[in-house]
Amino acid sequence: MGIIKTDKLVFEYIRRDEEGNVEGITRAVDEVDLDIAQGDFVAILGHNGSGKSTLAKHINAILYPTEGTVWVDGMDTQDEKQLWDIRQEAGMVFQNPDNQIIGQVVEEDVGFGPENMGVPTEEIWQRVEESLKAVGMYEFRKYSPNKLSGGQKQRVSIAGVIAMHPKCIILDEPTAMLDPNGRREVIRAVRALNDVEGITIVLITHYMEEIIHADKVFVMDQGRIAMQGTPREIFSQVEKLKGLRLDVPQVTLLAYELQKSGVALPDGILTVEELVKELSAVYHRG
């Protein structure tokens, strides 16, 4: 069993009218089976309303399954006794950077998690320093969060999670509100954590460019897992992705269109460099 495992996970939102009568039930997550190994970089992809955020909130025990089970590092998320252990092991970063920073100074915010866990004062300082260095925000430790850019704020949020020493981090569309520069900053920081610290990453996103470095990709649609595989396997199915209202990266699309009109290119090209290489190979072959 991997660090995160779900078994036939179902979650239903119950809509009620003003008198509290049930108006309708929306199945946000529908029989999802996941198994994520320690140290993996996993991306979950899906358009708005596909249930990906709802799924993410189950891993951190913010939501509890209607049916089925979620285990984090072998702990059942419905077990209240282990709630705080689960939240410490599976850290979560949310979409809006402003709404998840609690401290008025960067270092205080990073220390918030360890404070809640009851970590002794000296160790908090040590953890804060390590975490801020890991995301490259150490020189901003005395700043007010209000003076940072979106990407910087989001890196502070990530540092705040790392300071809790989690085994995995779930990032729920961390780049949705950022500009392209901020987006790159955040993704770079996340990849470094995965490579250097070996932290399991679950990245939820709808930006295709962000998932090409993932070990495994899950594509969600209407609460179900519609596709899974490596980024290359996923992106070689351009038509199917379009059917799920998802865009493929421009390079991949270009390669796909070229392939369709007769250029001999392999499936699932992910980067510009790759396409250049393949195209020049085709050119030299004649």
Next chain:
Amino acid sequence: MLRDITLGQYYQTESVIHKLDPRVKLVATICFIISLFVVKSWVGYAVAAVFLAVMIKLSNVPFKYMVKGMRAIVFILLITVVFNLFLTPGETVFSVWKLKITREGVQLAVMMAVRLSFLIVGSSVMTLTTTPNSLTDGMEKLMRPLKIFKVPVHEVAMMMSIALRFIPILLEETDKIMKAQIARGADFESGNLVKKAKALVPLLVPLFISAFRRANDLAMAMEARCYRGGEHRTKMKPLKYAARDRIAYGVLAAYFALCIVVRIYL
């Protein structure tokens, strides 16, 4: 820009007063305010004035910042003075039409004015030398005994610091919504008071909705980071009394004793 707004009126500089523990400053401010009501004679006010002057000198904050706080209470000050001047019974020194100014009235009015302005300047010394954040910390620690009476001390302190964190964000948001409404023809400037108040409705509704949404997000983010109230919580920056804080308490006790002595014997 709204982004650079400074909260409270903290004045950044190096001084002994800045370095004091916020608890000392809180207790000192309360004691100083009480002492203003303890003393009744001019000698007493002179003692208070000297004490205040020394504190201002030690705080390294320019005097004009201290007086800034006075502007807010000029009106109250004026009313107090006028009422005391004309409505205190006693030996008449001067009279216009039906209004009489009495010797006692003059004395009382001056005393009240001195008392009020000392009160404001005295608390300014605290707010100018303490960041809102450490002020909240100090309050939390000082009020801890109230926990026995089920007062949610930690929660109140947490709310205060979150409010401080969100004031600039909400101000910026207000600015944004206002501009969006103006762009669509809303008028916040002209008209009488009622009209202006009505114009605020389309500003307040989206602001409240967004504030609630933020609160919801923040609560979730805090829970995700293991927040579970004040229990089991350690502090990253715990408050610890240093030698200078003990000396400050000593000075404060001496001042307060002096005030009581002055009240009894002079």
